[in-house]
Amino acid sequence: MKALWRLNKYLYNYKWYLFWGILFTFISNIFVIIPAQLVRIAIDYVVESFSYYQLYEEGSVVRDLARSVFLKYILVFGLLILAMALLRGLFLFLIRQTIIAMSRLIEYDLKNEIYRHYQSLPLAFFRQNSTGDLMARITEDVSKVRMYLGPALMYGINLLILFPMVIGYMFTVNVPLTLYSLMPLPVLSLSIYLVNNMINERSEKIQRSMSGLSTFVQEAFSGIRVIKSFVRESDSARQFKKASEDYKEKSISLTRVQSLFFPLILALIGLSTIITVYVGGIQVIEGAIGYGVIAEFILYVNMLTWPVTSLGWVTSIVQRAAASQTRINEFLDQKNDILSTENIVRDIEGSIKVENLSFVYPDSGIRALDDVSFDIAAGQSLAIIGTTGSGKSTIANLLMRMYDATSGRILIDDTDIRAYDIAHLREQIGYVPQDVFLFSDSITNNIGFGLGKELDVIRIEQAAKDADVYQNIVDFPKGFDTRLGERGITLSGGQKQRVSIARAIAKSPRILLLDDCLSAVDTKTENAILNALEKIMKGRTSIIISHRVSSAKLADQIIVLNDGMMVENGTHEDLMLAKGSYAELYEKQTQQAGEVE
Template sequence: MEPLWRLNKYLYKYKGLILLGIIFTVISNIFVIIPAQLVRLAIDYVVESFSIFRPLQLGGAGEIARGYFLQFVFVFGVLILIMALLRGFFLFLIRQTIIIMSRRVEYDLKNEIYQHYQNLPLSFYRKNSTGDLMARVTEDVSRVRMYLGPAIMYGLNLLILFPLVITYMISVNPELTLYSLLPLPVLSLSIYFVNNLINERSEKIQRSLSSLSTYVQEAFSGIRVIKAFVREDDSARGFKEASEDYKVKSIRLTRVNALFFPLIMALVGVSTIITVYVGGQQVISGQIGYGIIAEFILYVNMLTWPVTSLGWVTSIVQRAAASQTRINEFLDEKNDILSTENLEAEIDGVIQVENLSFVYPDSGIKALDQVSFEIHSGQTLGIIGTTGSGKSTIANLLMRMYDPSSGTIKIDNRLIEKYNLSSLRKQIGYVPQDVFLFSDTIGNNIAFGLDEADREKIEQAAKDADVYQNIVDFPKGFETMLGERGITLSGGQKQRVSIARAIAKEPKILILDDCLSAVDTKTENVILNALKKIMKNRTSIIISHRVSSAKLADHIIVLDDGKIIEQGNHSSLMAEKGVYSELYEKQTQSGESVEE
């Protein structure tokens, strides 16, 4: 139960609903006990009336007596019906309090987890899969809700109903109480073991279903590759094998489920037989009336579900504790990227990097080694290098997605750690190497970084990114809905929409991380020429493996294996006849360079 103690703050928050739920449970159970007593009274009344009715019938007053007797039986029937309706009404109120409380806690818990996810650093997402993150905020929270709702509701019902019924049964007939309840502990233990089997097999089914879903998702995502390599038969065979595994596990679960209700009915039947047998002997000996046997059979049936639910509730609590442990594991993750002074200031864009080194904490790969450079406000820095040279790492460090292993980054002569994270990132426009667009309209994707959507800014950003004409050519223009990850657009269109999104927020610092790799050289030239006037008033960093993208920069650094091997402007680097010059020549010959 220790992991579940973390939920006590929510239980305290909704203590009013829990208290009402307890009150309604007590009242509901009172209306369960009363009908059983009315049944006893009705049966005893009928038996006694029958012994009186015979002499009255012989005396000629049989019809009058029969009318009175039926009136009393009708009254008993109406009272039992009223009790059942009242119980149903209070059961409704129990669900309206305890189950609604569990739904509210589920809502709060999901929001707490999601908010915590948002605040965690990028390193957290590098070491945890998206599927695992989603499972904890969906499946694990749902299991915890089962503890907060049904488990608490049925647990309270058991704790309240059991003492009420047992106490009353003992006060009526202790011996019959003992015999009638003998099978119930066996029932509870049996249900507990059956439930454990069900849960164990359900877990296996979930894992099998997850594998099956992953296989199908991957197959459909890569359908073009499957068709291109003519692997449809292999894909179908793999699906059949995954489906077969799921089918076998499902049938095994069905076999266990088949034991559930027969087991309950068998043990309830045994309890009823014992009650009738022992009670019948006591009736014969004159110790009790007929009505008590019927009353006790009703009590046994009343206690059957609460006792059955004991094993079920125990199983739910175990699963909830396991799920809450997983949730707590992520909630206990700390964000080590914090602001030292929480400074919120408008920046000019002067960037100073000194002896910057960085090792990725999860992989241990050294991405940067003693890198130093400086950019003045309004200048453009080009960063050239091959794949894995550390170009994107510089972008991540400038946005403080990570903190450097050693060295310093200063913006406007202040250490980057002093700035409020949100304030700093709002003033940086970032176009990532791997473009990500949301399943929303094109206009909303471009306006993503704006506090308020401004149509004029959106259209101007689209024009500057040379994607405006493509957008207006769509039937719905800026209202065109994009598919998952922007699949509606081509690679080049996605990159240009991503550029428009970055410049729409009018950042002080603009970082273009190899964002022109999916466009041809002609389009690249158009975009760069459009960006020239945008970059005039802001500090810009162009990261690329293409020399053509970076040659317009005021200063260029060439990275190799995390180190700066050359730096200068385009002319000076060409004059050096080094790596930059060689790269330029190769790209010119392969047709990648921009025409002068």
């Protein structure tokens, strides 16, 4: 239960829902006990009245009068029992409107807290944890916790209120009969607990099997072109059949266990009823109790059956909720170590100075940068060239403060980057990633993503023109209102890159970071984007990260990275004269471009 203590703050926030839920539960149970008492009184009245009724001669006026009075009282008892049932139904409705509604409100708050916390965590957290795991904790785990806060809490409170009320009253009526009639109930609770654990265990196996089956089908249909190209349809069908067979066997195994559930309950309820009738019958014969007491106790046993049955079920829910909350707490306890030292909020000019920068990725231990230094004046441009794995993108991540340097420092406008307010700093940096990510939304909302809630249509259109994608957009039937498919699948590779560039420049950043954003486009599209970039970069501090030297020609200064170390630094002309790594790379790529043409 320790893991679930964190939820107490939510219970405190909704304490009035809980208070009224407990009060309604207490009142509803009063309307459970009273009908049983009315049944006892009614049966005893019927038995006693019938014995007197038989004393009168058939057809006599007194007999007819006694019969009408007798039926009138029976009708009154029936109406009272019906009224009690309706009142109980009303309060059961109110219980659900308080306790179950409270659980839904807490579920809403908990999901929002987890989501907000996810967004506050550094990039390293998302590299270490899979998207599936993040999703599972905010959906499945929260749902299990809600079951504890809703049904488990509701039935638990009902059990704590109903048991003392009913058993206490049963003891006042007849102690021996109470003890005998309640004998099977602990066995029932333990049995349900064991069966529930078996059901939960098999259900989780089925869930995992279903997840694997869904993943297989999704991959098969996403890669249907590859499957057809390599004529692997029959092999894919065999693999699906094998996965389906595993799911089928686990489902049948669950069905076998579930088939024990209701027979077990009915058998133990039946046993309680038989014991009650047998022991009660002996006491009736001895004259200790009336017939009505047996009927009353049978009703009490049936009243207690579901609460006792739910005890095993509730225990199982609490265990699962505790396990889920432990998983949720594990992520909620993760702290963001990327913090601002001084929270400086000011507009930047854009000069960048990198001093002896080194970085080791915390999750993998890979040394990405080793003692790198360079300067960029405000409004100037720098190209960072290097092969895959040379540390180019790591510099972009450090400038955006997705990570903090292992050693060395980065200065923007002669102020350490760690002193700036992180959100304010990032607002002034336009970032174009290598792997373009566009949302399943309109083109307007994608380009205006960095502008906040109030979208400036003029700025969005101007950004599209600057990125040389305006004409492509207006040619669509719905223009800027065109909704993009998943990850921007509606657009071509070049269009996606240019929309991504438009999104970066729409917020008028002082620093523009282009992280190998031309790697996935052809030469013709690259030239079109480079022409657009030439205008975009004017007046902005720009960093072009690329493995293509064609992009580097736009820059005022070029550095070449190799295995995390800076091996060359200078202008395009200087590096060509030096005949080093840059010149060698330039010649190779120029020859390849010529061969392609």
